[in-house]
Amino acid sequence: MSLFAKLIKFRKKIRENRTRVIDTIVKDHSAQICIFCGETKNLTREHVIPQWVYNRCTKSTFITTTNGNAQTYNTTTVPACKDCNSNILGSLERHLKHEFDRVNVKNEGFSLETLELIILWLESLEYKFQILDLRRNLNRVKDAEYIPYIGKLPISMFQGPIDTSPAKVFSNLRSALRVLSVKSKVQRLNSLCVLFTNNQDFHFFHSTNNYIFIELAKFNIAFFYFYKMDFESNESAISKAQDIVKNEYYGKNT
Template sequence: MDYIDRNYIWRENDKAVTPSKDLICMFCGNGQLITKEHIIPRWIFAKDTKAFFTITLNGLDQTYNKATIPACQQCNSDLLNDLERLIQNLFTNRDVSANPFEWEEIQEIIRWLELIDYKFQIYNITRRFKVSKEAGKIDYLMDFPLYMLLPNKDYTPFQVLSAIRRSLKRLSVAGKYDHVNSLVVFKTTNKGFHFFHTIDEFIFLELPQYQIAVFYFFKKEFSTVKEAFDEAMSIIKKVY
């Protein structure tokens, strides 16, 4: 957290400091053998290097393939890849309407979605505002991190750090028992990949190759999955 504050949030004379060229792993803090960890794994979008998501703030497209954050070789290979393979195996050849995910499987999916949220938070704090042809150049904003300018947030530097700490705390909780009703799993027959995400609030992924869609609330807890389903559907209808 000190590294993030010093390199991406701290300002001197109302100007951003120059980030260190020495990257560290955003999971363990190690500065050796740094690799690139994809925010959303390539298997999710069938390794399509042209697939993209749009940065709402300035209307710019960012390809999934290029959206990465620093991770050391050990974290990337031993920890993150193990979870990715587990999730991919859970999704493969699974008819979720006939064979719903079990209690422990749900917790692993939650852990995986919480990890994506954390990676997006790191991505947004380490990326500066960029010029959009439609929006034009805004000199004052050019050295601000994207995280502090998100349209659906009103974050001060302290609030940004607090949100990242919350995300790390969620990841550190081994048992996700209190949040199993916050995950909604759908069987989908749609042909297209869909994704939307609001940092620290919710995430939606629709994966046509597995006929599975998932919606997860990061902070909200529900008494029943039906309650979560109803709220998720109201959000999905607004976005679609």
């Protein structure tokens, strides 16, 4: 089955099951179901950030900005059935890796078809991060007193500049899954920034329901994608993305 036939199947599975999937996860944040289609059999551990992105380094970590604690990419997983994980999303990633290796973005651009697939991939990361934050408790905030009651709440309830209400968190989750069932990403193209990079290391940061930056040193490519913001031109998106990246890494040797 071709990649595009698999993606048709993926979108259909999501459309048919998304209400049940989200309702189940809302009732039980740790429900052992496929987070995409709701399957309960043949479950696998889907890495939120694919292992090939960070060269399978088990020591690589990211910081949860909400509580300042580090977590390894290698252990950051969510449940997904074998079909959604290995067959469909695995095929998408293999296709994109081939394109990343084939195209030198310093000299040429990706095709429209590939750009839409990149957006789909980045949107899948956003959905997985939202699931992850719902499944993880806040626990202890770094360098702060532990409050047992707050420690039992999901990290997702503390995203953003102010605490996020459960209703908003669940609404964002429904939206994040719904967009994975949308075939055309043409209207989102200006919100995707494709950048050439000479950095030797993998870099990543993410703001829930806002944006993601991911730098693939192996391919000399970096992506910055605004999940919600629309831009009149790609140039204006790139300008804003560059400001955010500079602010994120200000004073860092990156």
